[in-house]
Amino acid sequence: RSAKSCGDENRSMRDMEISNLKVAVRVRPLNAQECLNPSVTNIIQVDENEVTVVAGTTADSSAGVSHSFQYDDAFWSVNSDDPHYASQEDVFRSIGIPLVDKAFEGYNACLFAYGQTGSGKSYSMTGIETDDNDFDPKSEAGIIPRFCKEVFRRINSLKKTTEVEVEVSYFEIYNEKIHDLLCVAQLESNGGANPSKRSALRVREHPVWGPYVVDLSTHPVDSYAALKNWLTVGNSQRATAATGMNDKSSRSHSIFNIVMNLSEIDEASEGVSKKIKHTKRSKISLVDLAGSERISHGSTTGDRVREGVSINKSLLTLGKVIAALADSKRGPSAFVPYRESVLTFLLRVSTVFFK
Numbered sequence: 036r037s038a039k040s041c042g043d044e045n046r047s048m049r050d051m052e053i054s055n056l057k058v059a060v061r062v063r064p065l066n067a068q069e070c071l072n073p074s075v076t077n078i079i080q081v082d083e084n085e086v087t088v089v090a091g092t093t094a095d096s097s098a099g100v101s102h103s104f105q106y107d108d109a110f111w112s113v114n115s116d117d118p119h120y121a122s123q124e125d126v127f128r129s130i131g132i133p134l135v136d137k138a139f140e141g142y143n144a145c146l147f148a149y150g151q152t153g154s155g156k157s158y159s160m161t162g163i164e165t166d167d168n169d170f171d172p173k174s175e176a177g178i179i180p181r182f183c184k185e186v187f188r189r190i191n192s193l194k195k196t197t198e199v200e201v202e203v204s205y206f207e208i209y210n211e212k213i214h215d216l217l218c219v220a221q222l223e224s225n226g227g228a229n230p231s232k233r234s235a236l237r238v239r240e241h242p243v244w245g246p247y248v249v250d251l252s253t254h255p256v257d258s259y260a261a262l263k264n265w266l267t268v269g270n271s272q273r274a275t276a277a278t279g280m281n282d283k284s285s286r287s288h289s290i291f292n293i294v295m296n297l298s299e300i301d302e303a304s305e306g307v308s309k310k311i312k313h314t315k316r317s318k319i320s321l322v323d324l325a326g327s328e329r330i331s332h333g334s335t336t337g338d339r340v341r342e343g344v345s346i347n348k349s350l351l352t353l354g355k356v357i358a359a360l361a362d363s364k365r366g367p368s369a370f371v372p373y374r375e376s377v378l379t380f381l382l383r384v385s386t387v388f389f390k
């Protein structure tokens with residue numbers, strides 16, 4: 036979703052208004068194991084923006100019953116000869132580019148990948164890292180690197196009278212606790228060896244700017260290469276933390292943020308006396324959510340219970356928040372339970388705009 040950022044205007048957080056929400060679905064191909072299992076058959080069809088699930092086999096009483104669901108977009112990645120086949124590039128063009136547009140217009144926006152573990156969230160968001168930076172149609176780089184690349188492609192073509200500042204931050208939420216994935220001091224002192232021992236960061240609420248993570252490291256970047264470096268650091272931090280922790284990455288949400296300030300400089304003014312005519316500020320959050328299977332399958336012991344509960348809480352709250360936002364009948368003043376989880380509380384700035 037996208038929302039007008041509060042920019043540099045001193046306005047109340049309560050002055051919010053709901054803006055647009057888009058939902059797309061992506062079907063991943065069967066994996067090698069599924070292909071070898073004769074009982075696994077393809078029961079999904081994708082047509083334009085519709086997905087149809089054909090229930091049952093001939094042995095099943097519900098055979099032939101099908102259910103169709105409509106989305107803003109439906110992506111099929113099973114067979115590249117299929118007319119509805121969507122590559123990483125196609126997915127980015129459909130749902131990533133509109134967010135880049137919004138960012139350059141000064142809006143905040145947020146993109147989530149939601150689904151069970153193994154359904155293709157990280158593939159869609161991060162994809163397969165490549166050294167090749169050109170992202171040709173065959174590259175398997177995901178939405179985040181493509182987004183970063185596109186931001187700098189556009190910055191490089193801006194007029195000389197526009198000054199741009201870009202900042203990146205990357206953190207994860209695990210058991211309702213926030214861990215910085217890019218904190219240089221912590222990386223150095225721990226050598227990256229045991230990220231799980233790092234202290235959790237707190238959330239506070241600024242009277243004007245709203246909720247933020249206290250002491251979260253932010254890093255100015257002036258090129259795609261610099262941005263990509265931070266992305267690689269964060270991804271490897273996430274991977275290190277996941278090792279030996281019961282696949283923690285499937286239980287944590289990762290939030291990659293780009294903040295952009297675009298300032299128009301008065302052409303007549305130069306050097307020290309240059310005047311800023313206008314500043315647009317935007318924040319884009321690209322989120323790889325915890326596996327949605329935790330919603331229904333609670334665990335029974337120790338850490339697993341705590342994990343189950345907090346993932347439940349943030350994914351359930353996210354569901355409630357999105358439902359409240361999407362329910363236009365309730366109007367812009369409807370109660371939206373942002374405060375019920377760290378994830379939704381922090382992402383509130385992406386879902387409201389200031390009148």
Ligand code: ADP
Pocket residue numbers: 062063064066112150151152153154155156157158159285
């Ligand atoms: P998740 O992050 O939801 O747990 P992954 O993104 O790790 O799932 O995907 C699981 C596996 O499926 C990975 O090996 C990934 O490369 C593969 N995969 C997922 N989506 C696609 C796709 N659209 N095309 C090809 N392979 C995919």
Ligand code: MG
Pocket residue numbers: 156157158284285323
């Ligand atoms: Mg994943």
